Amino acid sequence: MKEIPYKIYLDEKELPKKWYNLRADMKNKPAPLLNPATMKPMTENELEAVFCKELVKQELDDTTAYFDIPDEIVEFYKMYRPSPLIRAYCLEKKLGTPAHIYYKFEGNNTSGSHKLNSAIAQAYYAKKQGLKGVTTETGAGQWGTALSMATAYLGLDCKVYMVKVSYEQKPFRREVMRTYGASVTPSPSMNTNVGRKILEKHPGTSGSLGCAISEAVEDATTHEGYRYVLGSVLNQVLLHQSIIGLEAKTALDKYGVKPDIIIGCAGGGSNLGGLISPFMGQKLRGEADYRFIAVEPASCPSFTRGKFAYDFCDTGMVCPLAKMYTLGSNFIPSANHAGGLRYHGMSSTLSQLYHDGLMEAVSVEQTSVFEAAEYFARTEGILPAPESSHAIRVAIDQALKCKETGENKVILFGLTGTGYFDMVAYEKFHDGQMQDYIPTDADLQQGFDGIPAQPEF
Numbered sequence: 001m002k003e004i005p006y007k008i009y010l011d012e013k014e015l016p017k018k019w020y021n022l023r024a025d026m027k028n029k030p031a032p033l034l035n036p037a038t039m040k041p042m043t044e045n046e047l048e049a050v051f052c053k054e055l056v057k058q059e060l061d062d063t064t065a066y067f068d069i070p071d072e073i074v075e076f077y078k079m080y081r082p083s084p085l086i087r088a089y090c091l092e093k094k095l096g097t098p099a100h101i102y103y104k105f106e107g108n109n110t111s112g113s114h115k116l117n118s119a120i121a122q123a124y125y126a127k128k129q130g131l132k133g134v135t136t137e138t139g140a141g142q143w144g145t146a147l148s149m150a151t152a153y154l155g156l157d158c159k160v161y162m163v164k165v166s167y168e169q170k171p172f173r174r175e176v177m178r179t180y181g182a183s184v185t186p187s188p189s190m191n192t193n194v195g196r197k198i199l200e201k202h203p204g205t206s207g208s209l210g211c212a213i214s215e216a217v218e219d220a221t222t223h224e225g226y227r228y229v230l231g232s233v234l235n236q237v238l239l240h241q242s243i244i245g246l247e248a249k250t251a252l253d254k255y256g257v258k259p260d261i262i263i264g265c266a267g268g269g270s271n272l273g274g275l276i277s278p279f280m281g282q283k284l285r286g287e288a289d290y291r292f293i294a295v296e297p298a299s300c301p302s303f304t305r306g307k308f309a310y311d312f313c314d315t316g317m318v319c320p321l322a323k324m325y326t327l328g329s330n331f332i333p334s335a336n337h338a339g340g341l342r343y344h345g346m347s348s349t350l351s352q353l354y355h356d357g358l359m360e361a362v363s364v365e366q367t368s369v370f371e372a373a374e375y376f377a378r379t380e381g382i383l384p385a386p387e388s389s390h391a392i393r394v395a396i397d398q399a400l401k402c403k404e405t406g407e408n409k410v411i412l413f414g415l416t417g418t419g420y421f422d423m424v425a426y427e428k429f430h431d432g433q434m435q436d437y438i439p440t441d442a443d444l445q446q447g448f449d450g451i452p453a454q455p456e457f
């Protein structure tokens, strides 16, 4: 067997030329998006009022297994891809585990996360359609940054609604976006009807992702030449993110390595969906078996404690409804939650796979996530994003289990990004001010009460 290097780099020529659409191999397809006004499946036409044409096609296509990646996008990818697959020799040694640990590192670009993989694709299709620009929301700021990089590259306008609490806590994120030419508005704002309504009802609100989404959608649909784009949750985003898994699989195949356990953090599900895609495809086709583990915060536990139901994707209820594991569209995680991954719902593709027992999910508390983050930084050198550190936590736990049992399992996890802009959260952790908060059943019930009556069909 070939000796495995610390970093497995692929050649530029080995960059995947096609994205893989996991839905093509699913027996039970994810449920269709519904129109909130009629509760009927959204048609292509209806979706095109909000989203870019080509992206709507990708969103609705449950049968085409591979989509060509346009040359212009491949060129952009070449600036920061293929991303390295790293064998965590140092971590293995420090843990004293017989397990072999690998991670796919997506933090090697200025936006600091995997989000750029879909941002460039979405901006490209907007440009191709002849649009002036795009609108979006951002929470922690990685998606807004990624999108502003992509729109700057292609010469498109970019309007970002940033959740007010992040806007105030992360001024440097905001300035990075402005460096790339985006306009950044704290949400809720007075720019939109939905923002004004929310401000009237809750004057001091620090905002939420669901609310910022409503504002961005309204802005796009009331301005000629604009469409709304979203950085997670949607099928099209999982499709673009399949590049993570395709590269990881190519790199592992080169050395004849087959992972036993594949782990990823889950906010809306895009990095996890992308990482597991080709492996899950094999499992669905009966060619190979893997364990897949989604990791979510205990304070925003959509998979582990949510309901599998049609729900609104935003607070203003202007977006299509999706069938997914959800905590209810008015669920807002506790204010002391610092680690990202705060969206109330989950990708409908991953929700279906989880519902069918094809993957597992666990939730972890934030102090244990930051302990893992710090341990990882001190061992492997990379300062991880809090979101990514959820996956690190569970990878370490699994490796320690192997130490007990003496099994030399192969663990692969997604290291989605770097944490340079999350130093306020790290500071809280270091000062002993970070607390764990697990919502009670009564807390969750408030969110569930907002889930609409389920359509019958």
Ligand SMILES: *Cc1c(COP(=O)(O)O)cnc(C)c1O
Binding pocket: 112, 113, 114, 115, 142, 143, 231, 232, 233, 265, 266, 267, 268, 269, 270, 271, 272, 341, 385, 387, 388, 416, 417, 418
């Ligand atoms: C956005 C983000 C996530 C979570 O989003 P998913 O769609 O669940 O992947 C995880 N890690 C980082 C660094 C992010 O920026």
